[in-house]
Amino acid sequence: MSQAIKSINASMPAAPEISAKRPAILNFLPAIVPLAGALLLFAARIKFGPSVTPADGTLVVLALLSYIFAAAALVTNFWAPIAFLQRLGLWTASLGFFFNLSGWLVRWVAGGERENWIRMTEMGKTFFSYIPFANLYDLSVAFAFGAAFATLLISNRPNTRFIGALSFPLISLILLMAVFIGDSFINLPPVLDSYWRPIHVGVASLSYGVALVSFALSVVYLIKDGVKSEAMGVAVTAFFIVGYVVVWLMGGFKAFDPLSFSYGLNPVIVGQQGLMNISARIPLPGVGILHGLSLLTLIGMAALFLIYIYKNNESARRVGHLVLRASLVLQIATIALFFYQVKTMTNVGSLVSSDQYYKIGYQLMGKDAAGRSNAAGQPVENVISAGANFVAQNGDAMVLNLRSNPVEIAALFTMLVATIFVALFGFRSEKLRENLPSLEKIDSLIYKTVGVAFAGLAILLVTGAVWANESWGRYWGWDSKETGALVAWLAYGGYLHSRIAHGWSGRRSAYFALIGFLLVIFTYLGVSYILPGLHSYA
């Protein structure tokens, strides 16, 4: 497509995409139509009750499927620039956005009905008390539609539609994690029942969404700027290794233990209140070995690519790509075996090893009102025997469930998708580069999205601070979620200033935008998942 535009540009000053007559609003239809549709569905759901729409969980799954399809169409379009494919991808994404937003809105009503709207009838609260911003599932669904909306808005011109090829895979991963988290409701902690919640979390989901788009754009910028796919392979490997190291530093490995090559999930007990996660790990036979080998092949690939980059050794590159493919196969096998084991393993309770009794006992003893563990003041033997007794009594009820460890399961998929993209970028990368818009244009889009994300994160921090001051009595307490959001904001601040600092613009700016989004993700997941703090629910 860019070839065509270039030649027209040369002969005719006005680019064909701009016409004084065609109203600009038409270009925004893929973003506006689903928005309107979802609002209509919302109104119908309120007026006619649960029978007129699918359940919120179903809508979210439909959204996920649409996004995956859209991502595939748009990625293919990178190499095969066919207008139909692009349009198909765009409108499927648009459909996905409709499902995604509808799912969230339907959940709003379902959440209210679940409590019989008691907050509105008895406490003088508003409809916004039931806004689905209560846990990580809600926030992930909102994050996904925020990012989808931002992507569709930016896709308002033909030469910016490429962005969906990168942002929809990321959005799919977020929604996939949401599906693994599961759509069961939680009782809203009273401190969260404030009118600041829709404002604060709403700003979060939209600015996180825009940040996701800026990340995708930065990756595209680096590809266009000639960063080798091999260098990206090294970066991806480094990212996962750093991730493992951070998790280990924060209190030991979780699902995967690289020392014993075992990969385990928490067993769960299905009760009336939903799933109860037991803090033991049930190793899934074979999965740990496959996952370990996937990681090792990634590390080997990174080493070979480093040799290629620094020594310009062509055979290292070739072997590196072979190893990359091997890692892809291994990762797919890991995920396949993972699902097989989760679905077929029985007698899970008997697999709890005795060295895990302490952890279980620790969990069972719970916390006192101040949040301190009750087990801390107990002799170790008591804690262990409490755990052992529990396993003896409830071992039969323990099962494996895909919803037990959503973040870790989503991480498996994220690694796979990242590896796939490294492989894709290595495939006919010259042609890929040719099909991308100019560096300047991408840069201008990054600047725009980072600007919006920066302003959004500032509002997020400010609304969070004001809310905290109204309910906890301090506007800033260095809570890990607060600090995380601040750090991401600072990274974007670094990006903005790198543009006016001599010699820092271009690629170095793009790195700041990349890091900014990784920090957003760290704030969004890492903080709830590995750090203690006030935001532990979401």
Place this chain on the structure above:
Amino acid sequence: MAGASDAAVEDAATGVAEIEKPRSGGGQKASGLSGAIDRILSLLSSVPFGIVLLMLLIIACMIGMLIQQQELDSFPAYYAELTPAEKTVYGRLGFFDIYHAAYFNLLLLLLSLNIILASIDHFPTAWSFIARKKLTASPTYAMAQKFKEKVEIPQLGRKQLTERASEAARKMRFKVRLTEEDNRTTIFAERGVWNRLGAYLVHIGLLTIFAGGFMTSRGFTGMMEVSPNKSSNRMIQNVFNIDNANTQHAIGQRELELPFTIEGVDIQQKLINKSGSIDAGNTLDWLTRVRIVDQEAGKTTEALIHMNTPFDYRGYRFFQASFNPLGSARTIKLKVTPANGSPQEITIQRNGEAKLADGTRVRYIEFNPHFVVGSDQKVTFGSAEYENPAAHLAYVTPSGEQGDVWAFTQAGVNQMSNAPFLKSKFLDTGAFHFVLTDFEKVPFAHTLSIQFDPGARVVYVGFTILCLTLIAVFFFSHQRLWIVIEDGAVYLGGNSNRNRLGFEDRAKKLAALIREPVQAV
């Protein structure tokens, strides 16, 4: 639209972005002290130095997130699991309280200085966009801009084209200024020039927040437990003390005196399921009613504090912070059966009184959610849960006969009938038989957080400035277009500091407007 050639033509005064220029002072070697001050100042005011400070701040914050901070509830357990070497190293580096470490404050101070100095350094350039507008341009200049377009309409003269172009520019909502020269006319079309100043206002907002934060650090916060009929003018503050040499840490408490007294009037907990537990998970709200008795001001104020609704008094703010989870009852309902009479129902508030039909006064003294009798024959709490609820009552009959008694639920009464000793000691005492028929659950006490924060207002002002200016900066842009008109030809060239694609759309539409009517003729 290649970047390199454009950049070369761009001159500093009209540049799209303000590019950091190496300071001229760096070239000439000034000697001695003034040279050193110059170099320090030029470092402090440079944007790259600011970026380095930002990165250091990011690293410090990451350390603060990954290493638990001493005020966290989970800190004692975390600290206990660290090795002595980790305790010593982290402790000496101040990592357990990094946000209050001297070097962290120094970092913030340097960043503030950098913001101020760099702003002073860059401001003249931004101001020149407003004060010294470039009103004329040559076709060459216009064609060297990032956006450029030439419209040729041979049949129209300079005057007609000028009219057409200025009308088009106004239609596209540009501010238009016309300059006639001998051989050409320049229309300087501009939008949103104030956007150039936005960045400075953002930084003023940021500095205001920093200043407010400094003022807040002069304030203090404490906790006070409140229950009905209890009054106090002291609040408790946690004091953290880490002894690096002995790798020990301790959390102490300190009492702070308030200039007024808080009297508990009533505490209430609204539950989702009224017969469920008083855990946070089953709670809609906690409400605390207090009376603030202020001797200094000579007045008494009633206050209601509940979740997300603090109360302000004399610069102090009261928040609903937490609760003591020992189960209690806000009101109790009793069925009272006199030895020779018919049963009657009464309801008594916590610490309140009620009168029976015969004039006997019954007072509700205390509540025990899990009534057990210890080996020493004394009543104690079996647990904090409502396992065997009982209310302790005192009564005075009209004839002056006094006594105290426990009222149990019907289940409790039935259970006690199997234990004759307990029955005789706690149940069959006196002229009345009490049954606890219902009660409204409430915790034993609520905890208020009391904060004195002299900086909050300043911080809020900073927040407002920051949000408004950031929106103003990033959702608008400064767009300039030079429309150079000669006979039969219009040269359009321009740039925008932000939203380049949007600007170019607008400029292209403008060019199309100049061109279109002629083509229609």
